[in-house]
Amino acid sequence: GQQLNQSPQSMFIQEGEDVSMNCTSSSIFNTWLWYKQDPGEGPVLLIALYKAGELTSNGRLTAQFGITRKDSFLNISASIPSDVGIYFCAGYLGRAQKLVFGQGTRLTINP
């Protein structure tokens, strides 16, 4: 079945550092979504991407929809303690009308 490979699985960084994570697949997606989940809560939508090559920012977050439509990345600049959490990518398969999630990247920040 369709699968999203999200990497890295976990990151341990210092406060103030930049962060980069990505998702790749063998399938072509119509939409890419990035979510952040805090412990015990539901994921919150951060950024939505709709077109190949699209680059979108939300504050210190920037995400891009890969040209091949098979990948996407998320960058966080100048990380702060509240960035801690699990980040999920999700791709939408239009033909199957199905949203597929990556396994998540757990971000830990050392003050």
Next chain:
Amino acid sequence: KAGVTQTPRYLIKTRGQQVTLSCSPISGHRSVSWYQQTPGQGLQFLFEYFSETQRNKGNFPGRFSGRQFSNSRSEMNVSTLELGDSALYLCASSADRGRIHIEAFFGQGTRLTVV
């Protein structure tokens, strides 16, 4: 606009019992999806309902079932609970514009503990 509401937030059940979880989507959203999340397992897709019909289904046993009502509210039911069913159950709603982009918004989840 109110977000996705899941009830209850926490639940403790005994092995062998059954449980029903509820999800009220964002007003106007007709698609509701359910996910199971266990530590280290990511989001496992259970099923999706659209206009009262199950549109997609994940790889879960028949003990897991769901339904959607005419007002788009959805319930999921787990029968004959097992210890391994302990998890955070998440519901997500979306406006669903067909093949065009789809943004799913999650509720806070129901934490189910089976003892």
